[in-house]
Each structure stands twice: as C-alpha cells, then as structure tokens.
Amino acid sequence: MKVLPPISRQRQKRIREIQNLFDAGWKITEIVAHFGISKRTVYYDLEKGRELDRALAESIDQGAMLGREIRFLEESRRKELRAYHLAKNPPVKIGHMRNAISLHEKLMKLLQDAGLVIKMPERLSIEEGNPFADPGFRAKYVALMKEARALGITIHGL
Numbered sequence: 001m002k003v004l005p006p007i008s009r010q011r012q013k014r015i016r017e018i019q020n021l022f023d024a025g026w027k028i029t030e031i032v033a034h035f036g037i038s039k040r041t042v043y044y045d046l047e048k049g050r051e052l053d054r055a056l057a058e059s060i061d062q063g064a065m066l067g068r069e070i071r072f073l074e075e076s077r078r079k080e081l082r083a084y085h086l087a088k089n090p091p092v093k094i095g096h097m098r099n100a101i102s103l104h105e106k107l108m109k110l111l112q113d114a115g116l117v118i119k120m121p122e123r124l125s126i127e128e129g130n131p132f133a134d135p136g137f138r139a140k141y142v143a144l145m146k147e148a149r150a151l152g153i154t155i156h157g158l
Contacts (some may be wrong), residue, residue: 007048018042019049066114070107077103118145 007015014035021031031042084096089094111117131137 007052007081008078012052015049018045064109069110073103073107073110077107101126115149118142118149 080100
C-alpha cells in the first residue's frame with residue numbers, strides 16, 4: 001500500500017466534493033469552473049480521493065463493525081419489545097411487534113451471513129430413531145455442515 005502524504009482537512013473536503021460531483025455526473029470542465037482550479041488538479045484530486053478510499057477500506061476493523069451492528073440491532077429489538085409491552089392500543093402493539101420481529105430476522109441474517117450462526121434445517125424427516133439424540137453424532141453433523149459451508153457447498157432439502 002502506498003503511504004499517503006498528510007492532506008489537510010480542507011483539502012480532503014474539496015477532494016470529497018470533487019468526487020461527489022464527478023460521481024453525480026458532472027463533467028471535468030464543469031468541476032474546473034465550479035472550483036476555479038485546473039483540469040490537472042481535478043484529475044489529481046480524483047486520484048487522491050481513490051487513494052483515500054482505499055486507505056479507509058483497509059483501516060476498517062470488520063470485527064468491531066460487526067459488533068456495533070449486532071449491538072445496534074439487539075438494542076433496537078429490545079426497545080421495540082419494551083414499546084410493545086407498554087403500548088395500550090392494539091394496532092400500535094402489533095406495529096411494535098412487527099418491528100421487533102423484523103429486527104430479529106435482520107439480526108439472524110447478519111449472524112448467518114457472518115458465519116456465526118448455522119441455520120439448521122426447518123424440517124428433518126428420519127424414519128428410524130433419532131440419531132441427533134446422540135451427542136457424538138450431533139457434533140460430527142455440525143462439523144460436516146461447517147466444512148461444507150467453508151467449501152461453499154449448500155445442502156437443500158434436509
């Protein structure tokens with residue numbers, strides 16, 4: 001990764017404004033006229049903007065970001081459940097419960113997408129006995145499912 005020279009906040013602000021205008025469809029000549037700078041400076045600032053974006057992307061702590069998102073969804077769900085219990089009007093209660101359910105579904109999807117929760121089959125039909133009652137079998141099954149997921153294999157119909 002190329003180390004960026006220090007860029008002042010004012011310059012970073014202009015770089016972001018130039019990026020936003022360019023992304024919004026403005027032509028280089030329009031940006032030049034708007035800021036009163038040269039074409040070369042606009043191209044240079046666009047390149048510096050891409051470098052700043054790369055540096056920002058590399059600095060993201062995925063674990064911390066995932067933790068904040070989980071905490072936000074859990075807190076929001078708790079607030080909706082509290083509002084549900086405090087509400088007196090039935091339609092309002094239903095609205096809060098729907099919000100809580102929606103937040104719960106988003107949280108579970110996030111956890112599944114992050115690989116923190118494995119979705120078990122909704123329906124499992126076993127004719128003779130239940131092998132899942134055996135802890136050893138259950139552990140082997142979970143290990144096999146994790147290995148399949150790691151390889152990108154999905155098993156449907158179980």
